[in-house]
Amino acid sequence: MEGLKIINLGVRFLLEILVLVILGYWGFRVSQGTFMKIIVGIGAPLLVAVIWGMFGAPKATYVLSGLPFLLLEIVIFGLPVAALFFIEKQSLAYIYGVIVIINIILMKIWHQ
Numbered sequence: 001m002e003g004l005k006i007i008n009l010g011v012r013f014l015l016e017i018l019v020l021v022i023l024g025y026w027g028f029r030v031s032q033g034t035f036m037k038i039i040v041g042i043g044a045p046l047l048v049a050v051i052w053g054m055f056g057a058p059k060a061t062y063v064l065s066g067l068p069f070l071l072l073e074i075v076i077f078g079l080p081v082a083a084l085f086f087i088e089k090q091s092l093a094y095i096y097g098v099i100v101i102i103n104i105i106l107m108k109i110w111h112q
Helices: 002-030 034-055 066-086 090-108
Strands: none
Touching: 002 034, 002 066, 002 090, 034 066, 034 090
């Protein structure tokens, strides 16, 4: 069972990285002009990283728990699903979304 918990934590880390990658990709795809592509493509992942670092990361400055933390997780990990749908990558959105849901459920069950 401990092995599965470690794998789940590894999946969580990969999902956190994918949040940044997907939002960056989305930003470069939807923006018009080189300047705006750079601003949105780098700014969106940076903003999410700062918010997650302040409130959601294991060593966050302001630790959330319970319902506020769950809502933060839903927003942070749901944004890439919306971004993938927006750039017409529905299959990837479904796959990513299912993995996020399973991961969040297991995180709650195993108190990780």
